[in-house]
Amino acid sequence: MTHDTARCRLATHTVTNQPAPTGDLDFLALDIPLQEALTRDAPTWVDQRLAPLGADVGSTAMQTLGELANRYPPELQLFDRYGRRLDEVRYHPAYHSLMHLAFDNGWHAVAWQEEANGGHQAHIAALYLLTQVEPGVCCPFTMTHAAMPALRHQPDVLSEWAPKLLAWGYDNRPLPAADKSAITMGMAMTEKQGGSDVRAATTMASPDAGNGYRLTGHKWFCSAPMSDAFLTLAQTDDGLGCFLVPRFTPDGHRNAIEIQRLKDKCGNRSNASAEIEYRQAWCQAVGAPDRGIATILEMVQQTRLDAATAPAGMMRQALLEAWHHAQQRHVFGQRLADQPMMRMVIADLALEVEASLALVMRTARAFDSPDDAHEMALARLLPTLAKFWHNKRNAGFMAEAMECLGGIGYVEETPLARLYREAPVNSIWEGSGNVICLDVLRVLTRHPASIDAVMQELDTARGMDPDYDRTIEELSRLRGAAPDILEQRARWLTQRLAQALQASLLLRHAPRAIGHAFCQSRLGMASSPVYGNLPTEVPLDAILSRITP
Known part of the structure; x- marks a missing residue:
């Protein structure tokens, strides 16, 4: 080795004051609010079945797979080497490994296989954990889960597809469903000229x-285009209908779905x-x-709850990253975790995560009854409220x-x-903000029992906090406002x-310090849209201690 080479290889510095790698973590064992929600509301089997998943999603191996799945995104292969159409989407092996994690353990099917026995709570808790590995996997996972209620509107289609839709397993091979033991389901509703106005669809369905x-x-937009079948909307002579479009026709040929x-x-x-083209594609x-x-809304009701849960999981993952860094990084002579402003910021983030998780788990319990x-009246409205608000908070949360x-x-x-880039998607998916708020107004006028149920739920905490009580009075007054006023204030109403x-x-369910801190900072006169502006009297130690045991 020459003198010049040796000099070039000398270290210029020592790496200090950087957090150590986290190593393998157990995301269920670390999550005190999730454990409390499961203990409070879910059957004991839910927590027991989730335990291996909590360890898996927090492992270094799975976290690495999430990184790889993003670094090497899917690619479209339209033709084989001989020029025959394939219309296939090729994924990195890391993506398939994460799909196995979700589907091989039946988390897409658990809501229906344990219906009215905690199945939706299990599904939502699993989605919350899976999101903390890679949210992109959760799209086909959610679609496959959510297809069941729509299929129940057609018993013959249900009997044909449900057994493989509910089967534990993942098979990514492009084969007819008859040749596979387990399948996935996608969705294709949106058209260029219509967007959220799906009644403007021009796709036509003609009897075969x-x-x-x-x-x-x-x-x-076709979600999860590698799926074995898709639910879609098309015009018929009688009106707008819902159809199941398989990747392969009953005779085993590729269906005329061109990507x-x-x-x-x-x-x-x-x-x-x-983007897909139906060229006389066969469907049921x-x-x-x-x-x-009405049929597809049975699916959307499920997917909206998942779209409300994903931001809660993403925020939890970001919170863990921020807290781990703050506990080990020293600035101006002390740990970041001991700096007053940093403690304010992270405590505020922690409140947001805990509140979002509480709402989606409560909504899942309503679905389980x-x-x-x-x-059931709560289940009609709560997913819409949670989807709107959790996603409005998510992007700012990631920036902070x-x-x-x-x-x-x-x-x-x-x-x-990647979490920051991911943050807006669930806000847009299944109805962007204004569409969601219009749905809230629709429930207010057409399904007053749902608003009554929400107000009954709110009444159970009356008298526990003055800021909370003032908010309930505000909501009660606005409920009787004129329609034009309600539409102008629909976003405020949905948020509130x-x-x-x-x-x-x-x-009602968290430690006293958590509930009152949330009310002061979100409902009180000192509320702020900027994270980290908690009132000075908020007990930061009590909030921060709940991020991890």
């Missing part, structure tokens, strides 16, 4: 000469979203031919968590950069209902 229908048209391109998205990089009707929206009129890490939070070596429900749950 044999049986079923033939579809002709274009879908601007035009994959969307180059801001985030959600590991998951494919596509699901429900009455003029009841397509199909014979209880009060719970990045700041907790400083410059390293903005680079791809931490999960925060969601926050009030979060506050009610924390006041």
Whole structure:
């Protein structure tokens, strides 16, 4: 070795004041609010079955797979080497490994296999944990789970598809469903000219000469285009209908579903979203031919709860990253975790996570009570409220968590950069903010029992906090406002209902310090849109101690 070479290899510095790698973590054992929610409301089997998943998602191996799935996004292969159409989406092996984690353990099926026995609570808790590995995997997971209620509108289709839809396992091979033991399901509703206005769809469904229908048209967004079948909307002579479109026709040939391109998205990089063309694609009707929206809304009701849960999981993952960094990084002579402003910021983030988790778990419990009129009335409205508000908080949360890490939070070596890009997708998916608020107004006018049920739920915490009580009075007054006033204030109403429900749950079930701190900072006169502006009297130690045991 020459002198010059040796000089070039001398170390210029020693790495100090950087957090140690986290190593393997157990995301269930570390999550005090999740454990409390499961103990309080769920059957004991739910926590027991979730235990291995908590250890898996927090492991270094699984976290690495999440990074790889994002670094190597899916690719579209339209043709084979001989020019035959394939219309296939190819994924990195890391993505398939994460799909196995979700599907081999039956988390897509648990809500229906344990219906009315904690199944939805198990599904939502699993989704919350799986999101903390890689949210992109959760799209096909959610779609497959959510298809069941829609299929129940067509018993013959249900009997054909449900056994493999509920089967534990994951088979990514492009084969007819008859040749597979387990399948996944996607969705294709959106068209260019319609967007959220699905009644403007121009895709046409015509009766097939044999049986079923033939579809002709274009879908601007097809979620999970590698799935074995898709639920879609199309016009019939009777109105807008819902249809199941398999990847392969009953005779084993590839169906005439052509993928035009994959969307180059801001985030959600590991998951494919596509534009597709139906060229006389064969399909089966699901429900009455003029009841397509009502049928597909059975699916949307489920997916909206998942879209409310994903931001809670993402925020929890970001919170753990920020807290781990703050506990080991020293600045100006002391740990970041001991700096007054940093403690304020992270405590505020922790309150947001705990409140969001409480609301989605309470909503899942309502879904698990199909014979209880009060719970079913709650289940109609709570997913909509939670989806709107959790996603409105998510993007700002991710930006704040990045700041907790400083410059390293903005680079791809931490999960925060991809979580920040991911943050808007669930707010747009299944109805963006204004559409969601219009749905809240629709429930207010057409399903007053749901609003009554929410107000009853809120009444249970009356008298526990003055800021909370003032909020309930505000909501009661606005409920009777004129329709034009209600539409102008629909976003405020949706936000306030969601926050009030979060506050009610924390006041009743969390330690006293948590509930009152939430009410002061979200419902009180000193509330601020900026994280880290908690009132000075808030007990920070009590809040921070609940981030990890």
